[in-house]
Amino acid sequence: MDALNSSGGPNGHDWGKGAAGDGSAEDEHASHAEMSDWEHSHGEGRHGHQASLGDALDFVNTLEYDKGEAYEHLADVPTTVQWLQRHELLHKEMVSDLIDRYEREDPQPAIQRVRKVRGALRELLDATVEQRRPESSALREVNRALRAPYLIELVPAKDGVSLDHRHEGDPLAGAMARLSEAVARELTQGDPRRMRICANDECRWVFRDYSPAGRRKWCDMATCGNRAKAARHRERQKAKEKDEEPVQLDA
Numbered sequence: 007m008d009a010l011n012s013s014g015g016p017n018g019h020d021w022g023k024g025a026a027g028d029g030s031a032e033d034e035h036a037s038h039a040e041m042s043d044w045e046h047s048h049g050e051g052r053h054g055h056q057a058s059l060g061d062a063l064d065f066v067n068t069l070e071y072d073k074g075e076a077y078e079h080l081a082d083v084p085t086t087v088q089w090l091q092r093h094e095l096l097h098k099e100m101v102s103d104l105i106d107r108y109e110r111e112d113p114q115p116a117i118q119r120v121r122k123v124r125g126a127l128r129e130l131l132d133a134t135v136e137q138r139r140p141e142s143s144a145l146r147e148v149n150r151a152l153r154a155p156y157l158i159e160l161v162p163a164k165d166g167v168s169l170d171h172r173h174e175g176d177p178l179a180g181a182m183a184r185l186s187e188a189v190a191r192e193l194t195q196g197d198p199r200r201m202r203i204c205a206n207d208e209c210r211w212v213f214r215d216y217s218p219a220g221r222r223k224w225c226d227m228a229t230c231g232n233r234a235k236a237a238r239h240r241e242r243q244k245a246k247e248k249d250e251e252p253v254q255l256d257a
């Protein structure tokens with residue numbers, strides 16, 4: 007909820023599920039001082055090797071719809087970089103450098119790239135929910151994102167070892183790769199039948215249904231669920247009133 011409120015979204019959506027706490031281990035970063043500017047390792051962070059599905063769905067939902075109108079949470083480079091950092095997809099100490107770098111160059115290509123990946127991920131999720139073939143352009147885009155080069159390496163963990171990875175190139179590309187990987191794994195190795203798009207056509211919030219029965223239709227009963235109920239109620243009332251209209255009797 008905090009993430010949404012701080013970025014001023016229109017709906018009462020629960021953004022907390024994938025949002026990161028401050029899990030960065032400060033002491034871990036010192037040992038990375040010898041790395042080049044854009045290399046980074048995630049060490050013993052919350053996600054280890056992968057971004058969580060919650061992060062990826064939060065990412066897709068950064069283009070939020072409220073009563074059918076789009077609300078862009080990734081409006082510019084600073085908000086995008088900060089969003090990714092909050093979700094532990096970029097290191098905190100990179101944030102100001104990255105913002106400077108993209109603002110100095112033309113920020114538009116970076117923003118467009120992020121939005122293209124986001125749109126492509128949404129198409130894959132939509133296709134899964136609608137049980138149809140995805141558009142091939144979306145598949146190409148996500149595959150491109152997945153190709154960002156990184157090295158897998160083992161790092162010590164409190165209880166043994168864990169798998170980590172280190173990006174060699176552009177940190178934004180690395181973040182897009184991790185988000186894409188989370189969606190790709192869920193749709194192929196997870197439980198794609200649990201993916202949902204809010205049944206309110208003016209909302210279309212993407213979420214995973216964790217309810218025991220697996221019959222969740224709305225992003226949130228309090229907003230979309232209630233709106234739908236209210237609309238059904240109004241329609242029933244209207245139908246009733248129509249039925250009760252005085253019948254014109256022939257003279």
Ligand SMILES: [Zn+2]
Nearest residue numbers: 204209225230
């Ligand atoms: Zn909804």
